[in-house]
Amino acid sequence: MAPKTSKKQKRKVSGNHERDQWMVIAPDSTFESIDGCPDPSFVKLRHPKTENGVMFLFSSDGTSVHEVMRFKRDFGSWFINDSVQQDGSLEVITPVDPVFLALPYLIKSSKERNKFMTLDQIILDDDYPQCIRLLHCSGMSGIERVAEVKGSGDVRAYRYDESKTLDWLKDKVEQTAARLGQTDVHVASGAQSTTFVRSSKEQGATEEDYKRYAAGLVSDYLSADLSTKLFEHIGIKEVSEKVSKALENGAEPPLKKARMSSDIKTEPEEDYSKAFTASNDMKKEKNGKLTAGQKALSKVDKKGMKSISSFFSPKPKKMEK
Amino acid sequence: MALCVDGKSLESVGPAALHLMPCTVEGNAEANVSQFFTPAIRQSEESLGTTGQQVSFRGRLLRGHEMPVPEGYKGVILKEPSKPFTEDEDRTLRATHSFEKFTYWNLETAPSTNDTIQRAMAWTSIASALHSPVESDKASLESQSSVTGCR
Structure with a gap:
């Protein structure tokens, strides 16, 4: 695997960092850009299971969040029209229920203070500040399935309910x-x-x-x-x-x-x-x-x-x- | 640092002819795929009435299956046209091609639903069930699972 001479070799060895092309399958609407909204963007968030930073994708309107799953065979390369791409992986982008991503924060905040808090107080992360974007996801209303709720309308406070x-x-x-x-x-x-x-x-x-x-x-x-x-x-x-x-x-x-x-x-x-x-x-x-x-x-x-x-x-x- | 996808770039891209090979080709470069590979593809009669594709590549028999992108999904090739100079710089990906289907090739074995690629496609459906909200229609869910039940 030692890089011999060319750039291509180097690309292979260092993997993701040097890659510049990805084969992606995503829901129709995911990459649509909406006028006046930011482009769809990949953002690092804390994975609820591993607690490590993993790339998630927010849609342009910011109301949905997606995960990226890589499928790769032991050996594989792509033929794309009249060219070869060495990396044979396929990224499959699927929607994620934002409640899964919010749950660790909810559990943590309830453990530490055991009181009702609003979502913008709960979903905070110094390492992954972009997690604040979860608040805009439409699926976040599902948080009521995992928490006790106080208040109504715009001001609602939540406490984890196991x-x-x-x-x-x-x-x-x-x-x-x-x-x-x-x-x-x-x-x-x-x-x-x-x-x-x-x-x-x-x-x-x-x-x-x-x-x-x-x-x-x-x-x-x-x-x-x-x-x-x-x-x-x-x-x-x-x-x-x-x-x-x-x-x-x-x-x-x-x-x-x-x-x-x-x-x-x-x-x-x-x-x-x-x-x-x-x-x-x-x-x-x-x-x-x-x-x-x-x-x-x-x-x-x-x-x-x-x-x-x-x-x-x-x-x-x-x-x- | 943010990694954005230029959504506008998707509007103007055309479909690409794609083959996922069962071997690693070391290199990213031009290749005469349409001249030497595509014309060699033959339709073969498989058992059970399904038609598969066959091709000989470097003397090895490959068996292929044309895989449509799942309904409601879209295939895109994203490319990063220029590398950032610093870690902090914003990065942008642009679509260079779209695709509705691609052909994946197995080395000698017949394509089946156990293939990685077919499972990748099945994952889209499973993920949509796993990640869609569950609040309201519990009743209909129960009826569904009774259909699934097979004791």
């Missing part, structure tokens, strides 16, 4: 689980036909499986502490019970590393554990863009995924015997 928050998160999980079902599996008429996780569905991916996965996704926007409480609240163990049983029965734990990196290289047609590997990989990629701290935390999820595949593979053999 049980309200957990209910809100539960709704989030259910909403996401429902979408997972629709996305991965065509359940339009309760039919069995699916596309995304065909194999896991045939193996009986239950509502609980969807919920657990959805809760894992939601947890990517929560502190470790809150994430644990969420799993307790919805009554789902982060590791499936069936799995632990399978493990007790002496089933071999699957080769985690091999599975994790199997994204493109090995493609057996009928690998039932695959759908779960796939979802796991997706998380891996999400985390790949994020920080070491987040990677460390994501171990929790991997444990869940690993065990599920161990449930699928060894058991049928036993039954045949």
